[in-house]
Amino acid sequence: MGKLPLGLLQQFVLVARLGNLSRAAAQANLTVSALSHQMRQLEERLQRRLFERGPRGVKLTAEGCVLLEAVGTHFDGIEHALAHYHTRHHNELTLSASPGIMSSWLVPRLPRLVAAHPELELNLQSGSALVDFEREAVDAALRYGRGEWSGLRSERLFGEWIxxxxxxxxxxxxxxxxxxxxxxxxxxxxxxxxxxxxxxxxxxxxxxxxxxxxxxxxxxxxxxxxxxxxxxxxxxxxxxKSLIDAxxxxxxxxRYMAVTDAYWLVYPPRSQEHRGLQAFRDWLLAEADDYCRRMPGMEACGTIEP
Incomplete structure (x- = not known):
């Protein structure tokens, strides 16, 4: 079989952990078809079926789980060892949000952010799956829930009514x-x-x-x-709201009814000193406060410390 290219194994770990070829391809700067071809190439070289492919993503087989356990920690160790040498660009901000809040609430307000902070370089990732901040190069996320995400700082933006x-x-x-x-x-x-x-x-x-x-x-x-x-x-x-206003x-x-879930800005401790996130956070909280004042019945909105 010969030696396996480390790149193949690295891409395997990425796909295995994300469970989604599209998201993995975006992180690896590859097309989905190219990444899929690489995974099939790896399976052929190992003569093992590593993934179950379905309409909603990929899932590891038993053989795939064994391989991930064997090689995943080694790549984690390499990334940890090299972290000290990575250049941190404080004007770059990677943000994840669900498609709904991204398109309906955030995107219409982004021109004001760009006008206030033209130095920021935004990388917006739209997806419904929760971000794994330990493994993904994401600085912060907008999430919907009760603010109970272990190990993360959560700041409440506004509640929801149905x-x-x-x-x-x-x-x-x-x-x-x-x-x-x-x-x-x-x-x-x-x-x-x-x-x-x-x-x-x-x-x-x-x-x-x-x-x-x-x-x-x-x-x-x-x-x-x-x-x-x-x-x-x-x-x-x-x-x-925008569709109702239109x-x-x-x-x-x-008739309206309040629900217990709310929208939150969520980020890991490593992002707290990120100047780009600090600027985005201040802008976002101001936008959220303005939104609350304009929404009838939402006067109780505001930032709540976790």
Whole structure:
């Protein structure tokens, strides 16, 4: 078999830990097809199947797990040994966020950040998976939850409210149907595992429907279905406000409900001295405070120390 190129094993470790060829390819500055070819080449040389490939990513086989355990710690040791020699560029900032908060809230505000801090070089990564700050070259992330991430500093930006939202076309088709009686409206299943419809009916009264028009595994698809008039979605206001302001969605009955989860700026201790992150953090908290003041019922927003 001969000696394996260290590059192949390094790429294997990256793919194995991320479980996603697209994200691994982006970090390795390769195309997805090139990285996939490298992994197949490694499997052929070892004569072992290392990955199970599926529509949502790749998963290690038993043989793959054995190989990762054998070589992964060695690459960690090399990276740790070389960390002292890495040049830290404080004007470069790598930020991770989910597609929803990235496109709906952050991106529309970025021109103000660029105007205030033209020296910053932003690298924005959009994805739903949580960042592993120990293994990924990411300085900070925007996360949705309760702020309970061990070993990380979390600063609360603002809370979230939910409400039933629908396209004006659907409202027109329903005619004079009472928007407070949601049992008579076509409802879209909630992607949230907690099923916010259950919380909604428990709070405002009524019964869960026996069936939903459709179910979706992502909030983006869920909201798009509402935009197309397929049914009523349980919408997050942070994600949906711009569409509501533009008249593309309406809130049925003008009733809202607060949820316990919130949006947070999260970063590891190593990022605290990063001047680029310090500038971004100050700007972000000011934007969050302004947003809270403009959102009815969100006066309690603010920064909470972890």
């Amino acid at each position: 409400a039933p939202i629908a396209a004006p076309e659907l409202v027109a088709r329903m005619g004079d149907t009472d928007p407070h009686d949601l049992s008579r409206w076509p409802l879209l299943g909630d992607p949230n595992p907690a099923n916010r419809w259950r919380d909604w009916f428990a709070h405002y009264g009524g019964e869960l429907p026996r069936r939903y028009v459709a179910h979706f595994d992502s909030f983006e698809a869920h909201r798009h279905a509402a935009l197309e008039g397929l049914g009523v979605a349980m919408g997050r206001m942070v994600m949906s 008249g593309r969605l309406v809130v049925l009955g003008e």
